[in-house]
Amino acid sequence: MSHSSSEIDQDNRRARVLKSGLNVVLGCVLMFVVLAGLYWLAGSLHKRVDLTRNHVYTLSQNSKDILKKLQDKVTITVYTTEKDTPAEWTQRVDDLKELLTQYRSASNGKVQFTLRDVTPGSDSPAEKAAREAGMEASLMQQSSATELKLNKGYFGLQAEYRGKSESIPFLAGNLEYQLTRAINKVAAISTPEIGFMAPQGNPLMGQQSQFSLLHNELEEEGFKVTDLQPTSLGDLSKYAMLMLLDPQNLSEEALFKIDQYVMHGGKLFVAAPGVQLSSRMGMNSVTPNPPNINSLLESYGLRISPNLVEDWQGGRSQARLTRSGTLVQYKDPFVFTTTQKSSDSPLTKHIPMAMFAYTSTVDNSDRGTSGTVTKLLTSSENSRTQSGPFTIEATELKPPTRSEKLEKQTLAMMVSGHLNSRYATEPPPVLTKDDGTTYTPSADEILKTSKGDPEVVVVGSALLLVNEALQGVPANILLPLNVAEAFTRGSGSLELRARDLVVPQLRAITPAEASWTQILVIGGVPLLLIIFGFIKMMLNRRRRARYRRIYGGAAEPQFQQAD
Numbered sequence: 001m002s003h004s005s006s007e008i009d010q011d012n013r014r015a016r017v018l019k020s021g022l023n024v025v026l027g028c029v030l031m032f033v034v035l036a037g038l039y040w041l042a043g044s045l046h047k048r049v050d051l052t053r054n055h056v057y058t059l060s061q062n063s064k065d066i067l068k069k070l071q072d073k074v075t076i077t078v079y080t081t082e083k084d085t086p087a088e089w090t091q092r093v094d095d096l097k098e099l100l101t102q103y104r105s106a107s108n109g110k111v112q113f114t115l116r117d118v119t120p121g122s123d124s125p126a127e128k129a130a131r132e133a134g135m136e137a138s139l140m141q142q143s144s145a146t147e148l149k150l151n152k153g154y155f156g157l158q159a160e161y162r163g164k165s166e167s168i169p170f171l172a173g174n175l176e177y178q179l180t181r182a183i184n185k186v187a188a189i190s191t192p193e194i195g196f197m198a199p200q201g202n203p204l205m206g207q208q209s210q211f212s213l214l215h216n217e218l219e220e221e222g223f224k225v226t227d228l229q230p231t232s233l234g235d236l237s238k239y240a241m242l243m244l245l246d247p248q249n250l251s252e253e254a255l256f257k258i259d260q261y262v263m264h265g266g267k268l269f270v271a272a273p274g275v276q277l278s279s280r281m282g283m284n285s286v287t288p289n290p291p292n293i294n295s296l297l298e299s300y301g302l303r304i305s306p307n308l309v310e311d312w313q314g315g316r317s318q319a320r321l322t323r324s325g326t327l328v329q330y331k332d333p334f335v336f337t338t339t340q341k342s343s344d345s346p347l348t349k350h351i352p353m354a355m356f357a358y359t360s361t362v363d364n365s366d367r368g369t370s371g372t373v374t375k376l377l378t379s380s381e382n383s384r385t386q387s388g389p390f391t392i393e394a395t396e397l398k399p400p401t402r403s404e405k406l407e408k409q410t411l412a413m414m415v416s417g418h419l420n421s422r423y424a425t426e427p428p429p430v431l432t433k434d435d436g437t438t439y440t441p442s443a444d445e446i447l448k449t450s451k452g453d454p455e456v457v458v459v460g461s462a463l464l465l466v467n468e469a470l471q472g473v474p475a476n477i478l479l480p481l482n483v484a485e486a487f488t489r490g491s492g493s494l495e496l497r498a499r500d501l502v503v504p505q506l507r508a509i510t511p512a513e514a515s516w517t518q519i520l521v522i523g524g525v526p527l528l529l530i531i532f533g534f535i536k537m538m539l540n541r542r543r544r545a546r547y548r549r550i551y552g553g554a555a556e557p558q559f560q561q562a563d
Contacts, residue, residue, distance in 0.1 A: 059102050060499075062492035063180045067107040069189045075160045076100060076113035076179075079130040081120060081140075081153035089140050089153060092171070096157075099175055103183075111183070120152040133158040134167040161186045177497050185222045192240035192488035194218060197228040199246055210466040211245050217477055218484060233257050240488040241267035243480065246462035249292050252429035255422075256441075259296050263421050265452020267487035269480060270297070271459040274306040274360035275390070286390035290360075299422040301369020301415045302458050305361045307387045309409045309460075311336035312400060313380035320395070332394040333383075334358050340378040340408060346491050347414065347457070347482045348376045350498035355473040358392070359461035361385060362413045371417035376457070377479070378408040385409060412479065416455040424448035457483050 078100070080093050103111040118126045120137045137152040158167045159182045166186040168178055184190055196218070198211040209215065218225045226239070233254055236242065242261065247270070250258075262268055276289035288306030297303055310333035318332050335357045341348040354377060364373065384406055391397055400406055428441045463469060464476045485494040 059099075059106055060176065060180075060492065060496045062489075062496045063103070063176060064106050065492075066180055066184050066187075066189050067103060067111065070107055070110045070161075070183075070187055072110070072162055072187075074107075074111050074183055074187060076103075076111060076157055077133065077160070078113060078115045078157045079118050079126070079133065079135045079154045080115060081137075081155070082117045083119065084151060085153055086140055089155070092155065092175075096171065096175055096179075099179065103179065118154040120154065127154075130154055130156070133165075134169055136169040138170050157182070159183055159186045174497065174499050177499065180496065181222055190489055191222055191224050192484075193224040193226060193238060194484060194488070195228045195233075195236060195239040195242045196225050197230065197242070197244045197247060199248070200227075210468075211462075213467045213470045214245075214465050214477060214480060217481065221481060221484070223484060223488070230254050236261040236266070237264065239266075241269065241484065243269045243484070244293065245271050245465060247272055247291055247293055253431055255293065255296055256429050256431070258293070259299075259421055259423060260447055262296070262300070262419065262454045262456065263447035263450045265450065265454050267454070268456045269459075269483050269487075270304075270457070271462045271465055271480075272304060273358065273461050273463075274304040275308060275358075277358055277392075284392055286358075286388075286392055288388055296422050297456070297458060298365035298367050299424070300419045300456055301365055301367070301371055301373055302413055302456070303363055303365040304458065304460055305363050305385075305387075307360055307385040308334060308390060308392070309336075309356070309359050309361060309379055309383055309385055309411070310334065310397070311338065311356075311379040311383045311409075312406070313382035314338050318394065330395055331399075333397065334392060334394065336379065338377060338379055338411070340380060342374060342376050345374055345376055345414070346494050347479065347486060348412075351377075351475065351478045351482070353473075353475055354479065355464060355469065355476060356411060356461050357463045357469070359411055359459075359463070361409045361411065362458050362460045363410060367420075369415055369419065371415045371419050374414045374416075375410050375412075376414055377412040377459075378410050381408055382406045383409045411461070412457065412459040414455065414457045416453065419450040419454050419456075421446070421448045421450075455487060 078096065080096075082090075082093065085093075097115070100111070100113045104113065116126045116129065118124070118130045118135075120127070133156075135154050135156040135158075137154055139150055140153045141150055155171050156167065156169045157171065157179070158165055159179075161183075164186050166182045168182055171178055196215060198209055198215070200209050215225055215227075228242075230248065230250055231254075236257055239261075242258065244258075258268070270291075270293060272291045272293070274288065274290040275286050278285050278287070286308065290304050290306045294303050312331065312333050314336035315331040315333035316335045316337070317329060319329050335355070337353055337355045339353045341351055341354075343349045356379075382400070384400060384404070423446050428446055430438050430440050432438050459479070464473075465480060470477050481497075482494055485497060
């Protein structure tokens with residue numbers, strides 16, 4: 001049987017086509033296997049590249065430090081509604097799952113989590129468990145071009161550690177900060193103690209302290225807050241910081257103890273006006289009355305001045321009825337909002353605004369300081385001060401004229417570094433021991449210059465932190481909370497809490513990275529083509545050599561015609 005040359009060529013072409021097709025199929029299969037392997041590897045390792053400037057999608061060092069200190073397992077139970085939820089809700093749930101996976105990896109498996117799907121109103125075992133854990137159903141909005149739906153849904157969690165639990169009824173805002181805070185509180189990893197001094201209410205009359213909201217919020221943030229009595233301060237060295245709100249006339253013994261606490265590297269926050277406001281028989285009056293803690297602050301480089309700030313740009317607009325029944329609009333410059341802040345200080349750079357009321361200025365003292373002074377908050381440029389006699393009825397004030405000099409007034413300042421004690425030049429007071437006996441400290445017992453790294457923040461008003469102010473302007477609480485975080489836990493915790501205020505942005509490419517990218521783009525592709533071509537050439541050579549061994553020197557197999 002014989003075959004024509006055309007039939008042989010056709011068979012060869014079919015063989016080559018089949019071979020090429022098999023190569024294509026094999027290449028696609030191999031590529032699919034490689035991609036599937038890479039996907040599985042990335043999912044199992046949970047590694048990703050965060051190219052944002054502030055690494056907002058990377059677990060913070062503060063969270064990692066908390067997780068490394070866990071001595072036992074933490075169980076996180078997430079109660080969430082996953083059916084008929086808007087896209088934003090679903091994305092938040094997915095973000096939480098991803099975050100919990102990172103926590104489990106960073107803690108070497110000590111953080112375990114489970115998710116329970118809870119349908120509101122079903123009275124199911126999952127919903128009963130959610131209610132027992134303190135979860136609360138919240139409204140979620142779904143809108144389209146034709147309708148608007150308002151449904152309820154659960155999105156909270158409970159952390160459990162060694163029989164203790166901490167619940168977050170609804171997760172709003174910064175997920176990582178809330179999760180780290182819950183783990184830190186339930187495991188008591190970092191619980192700095194704050195000495196808290198503020199005027200107390202009268203429990204017998206059912207009165208609570210005007211600063212109870214701040215006190216409670218500090219405890220919610222995981223601090224241990226201990227109330228201090230001015231008459232019996234005791235040993236202050238155990239406190240991570242002192243917070244003094246509207247301190248009254250402190251005794252010389254109290255001043256001495258506070259000063260020596262600062263000299264040993266202590267952290268101090270003071271909020272107090274330099275005047276006294278009073279109301280008698282329907283008449284408001286103001287008298288200069290700077291707190292006597294000024295005697296310490298002046299040695300550090302600051303002072304609370306006996307004045308009142310008028311801000312004619314940020315002042316609150318008011319309305320009142322005249323005797324004739326006419327509604328009159330006027331501006332109250334004593335109650336004002338400011339956005340003027342130090343963007344370089346971590347204490348204030350993420351504070352959107354603050355509202356002050358009847359505040360005094362904080363100024364540099366005449367004694368000077370060897371420490372570093374930072375202005376934290378100021379009023380607007382259209383501000384002036386009253387130093388007495390005072391007129392605080394806004395309707396009786398004369399607005400500033402064009403020729404009058406107006407300027408920013410400093411409302412909050414910080415001093416840190418090397419500070420001098422008041423008792424470097426003044427004799428110490430007589431102190432009382434625990435047994436009631438008295439003694440005078442010797443010169444060797446008194447620190448006249450600071451050691452360590454003391455930090456002092458002074459605000460010229462306490463009214464911005466009273467309960468009514470915090471209820472009306474929640475942003476006012478940010479400054480004391482930021483100070484507490486930075487002074488006791490460090491800037492890492494502060495940056496974590498501010499992450500929800502940071503807009504994710506891609507970081508800038510460095511010149512070195514740009515150069516390497518250009519090299520890879522321009523030279524990398526041709527180099528890969530050359531390498532693949534070289535590999536293909538070597539494979540072809542091996543194939544031809546194999547054919548020579550099989551067919552006696554012929555590069556390709558030859559088919560002879562049969563008779």
